[in-house]
Amino acid sequence: xxxxxxxxxxxxxxxxxxxxxxxxxxxxxxxxxxxxxxxxxxxxxxxxxxxxxxxxxxxxxxxxxxxxxxxxxxxxxxxxxxxxxxxxxxxxxxxxxxxxxxxxxxxxxxxxxxxxxxxxxxxxxxxxxxxxxxxxxxxxxxxxxxxxxxxxxxxxxxxxxxxxxxxxxxxxxxxxxxxxxxxxxxxxxxxxxxxxxxxxxxxxxxxxxxxxxxxxxxxxxxxxxxxxxxxxxxxxxxxxxxxxxxxxxxxxxxxxxxxxxxxxxxxxxxxxxxxxxxxxxxxxxxxxxxxxxxxxxxxxxxxxxxxxxxxxxxxxxxxxxxxxxxxxxxxxxxxxxxxxxxxxxxxxxxxxxxxxxxxxxxxxxxxxxxxxxxxxxxxxxxxxxxxxxxxxxxxxxxxxxxxxxxxxxxxxxxxxxxxxxxxxxxxxxxxxxxxxxxxxxxxxxxxxxxxxxxxxxxxxxxxxxxxxxxxxxxxxxxxxxxxxxxxxxxxxxxxxxxxxxxxxxxxxxxxxxx
Ligand SMILES: Nc1nc2c(ncn2[C@@H]2O[C@H](COP(=O)(O)OP(=O)(O)OP(=O)(O)O)[C@@H](O)[C@H]2O)c(=O)[nH]1
Ligand SMILES: [Mg+2]
Numbered sequence: 001x002x003x004x005x006x007x008x009x010x011x012x013x014x015x016x017x018x019x020x021x022x023x024x025x026x027x028x029x030x031x032x033x034x035x036x037x038x039x040x041x042x043x044x045x046x047x048x049x050x051x052x053x054x055x056x057x058x059x060x061x062x063x064x065x066x067x068x069x070x071x072x073x074x075x076x077x078x079x080x081x082x083x084x085x086x087x088x089x090x091x092x093x094x095x096x097x098x099x100x101x102x103x104x105x106x107x108x109x110x111x112x113x114x115x116x117x118x119x120x121x122x123x124x125x126x127x128x129x130x131x132x133x134x135x136x137x138x139x140x141x142x143x144x145x146x147x148x149x150x151x152x153x154x155x156x157x158x159x160x161x162x163x164x165x166x167x168x169x170x171x172x173x174x175x176x177x178x179x180x181x182x183x184x185x186x187x188x189x190x191x192x193x194x195x196x197x198x199x200x201x202x203x204x205x206x207x208x209x210x211x212x213x214x215x216x217x218x219x220x221x222x223x224x225x226x227x228x229x230x231x232x233x234x235x236x237x238x239x240x241x242x243x244x245x246x247x248x249x250x251x252x253x254x255x256x257x258x259x260x261x262x263x264x265x266x267x268x269x270x271x272x273x274x275x276x277x278x279x280x281x282x283x284x285x286x287x288x289x290x291x292x293x294x295x296x297x298x299x300x301x302x303x304x305x306x307x308x309x310x311x312x313x314x315x316x317x318x319x320x321x322x323x324x325x326x327x328x329x330x331x332x333x334x335x336x337x338x339x340x341x342x343x344x345x346x347x348x349x350x351x352x353x354x355x356x357x358x359x360x361x362x363x364x365x366x367x368x369x370x371x372x373x374x375x376x377x378x379x380x381x382x383x384x385x386x387x388x389x390x391x392x393x394x395x396x397x398x399x400x401x402x403x404x405x406x407x408x409x410x411x412x413x414x415x416x417x418x419x420x421x422x423x424x425x426x427x428x429x430x431x432x433x434x435x436x437x438x439x440x441x442x443x444x445x446x447x448x449x450x451x452x453x454x455x456x457x458x459x460x461x462x463x464x465x466x467x468x469x470x471x472x473x474x475x476x477x478x479x480x481x482x483x484x485x486x487x488x489x490x491x492x493x494x495x496x497x498x499x500x501x502x503x504x505x506x507x508x509x510x511x512x513x514x
Pocket of ligand 1: 012013014015016017018019020021040041042043063064065066117118119120121143144145146147
């Protein structure tokens, strides 16, 4: 059996010798930034390659231990298959030892080795007992990066651990969507933009046409490297650097997803998930938390659905697929609360119900793979059926570009971009789905923005004897005459307002109740 490509991630409290140990194992100093060298701490993710006694090679991600960089640690850890937990002999288990262990649990990274570092400086016995309690069943190896003692044993233990991991290549089906959660972006003189990350599934090869999410920008692969070696194709589980054409370094950032040109991945503001909590860490329903997925994160409210099931309502979109892992952290004071697995990456907004729980259980057990749909027949209500059929239209027709466009329109609020530069097919799909409204030949509003604008017009009219003028609207919205006029003409045609001279009167039917 040829060994699947695996990524090893470090974990552990600040200054506990992660970077020094990776250097002792690989010869690579992963603290390459000037400020990392000046301050003697890791700030960014570091990368190296480790050759084990069996000849097997692991990709290594070295994470920072500082409490302010746990989010960076999480972004690194989402791509790993096994861990190397370090605990300093002279310090023992400390807060980020525990927190990193919680992140690994949330991500279901269960295989690894614990190294008791700085064993030249203190007796490793107490730290070894502490880590054995924190990570039961994990081999514990005392080492010294300074003298090299124990490093050979550690290599052997890592070789053994790697045998227990299946890796991502084993899960990939031949036509699986390619996806890479970008953890680094940089330019190479003469070559252009390069993004790096662990390839979660599928393959990436020279000449491939891919898409960057959430923007939907199409890009072409100019070259692929695995550990500084050019390859024609890279496969799932490998850490890759992809040289892209068709995008500037400023158009892509950590957290973006590089995916096959027609991915079944879309930015989502909601997901249903099965979550587990650290002891005494379960949040209250409705609590605001930080959700980490891939190399991206977003604040969200959690709505309890019963048992271990929660609806995660995001303030900014994430791009998960069912089956992906998420980490949930408290916002203040920051700490890792738990995490779990996404069951439905695009659910409708719902509260708890018996039918829903039954369905989530089936999804969790893999007995149902198609989110939404079958539920209609069970729950029966007209409203549900309508909601779902519409959702299906939306999911079927909206490309990532359309969804990115929708977000732009939503963000842009009352000064929407003109559609000249936009894909007319996407715009048509958004309009057909009722999510975008055309208010003039060149102007489109997001439905929510338009509703909000309408409420403001009605409120403004109430302050001015029941009518508004173009000038008032322009001043109130701080927008140009052109946008104000288009909006008023639209409201006139929608029979929200009726024009008499310069004044647009709010019709009785459109007035706020009470
Ligand atoms: N005596 C001794 N000192 C060590 C050993 N390993 C690391 N150190 C020292 O401990 C300090 C921190 O080591 P790093 O490897 O930077 O620690 P780190 O865990 O990577 O720190 P962060 O990435 O900032 O969390 C440095 O001054 C190292 O020289 C060791 O085995 N023995
Ligand atoms: Mg370090």
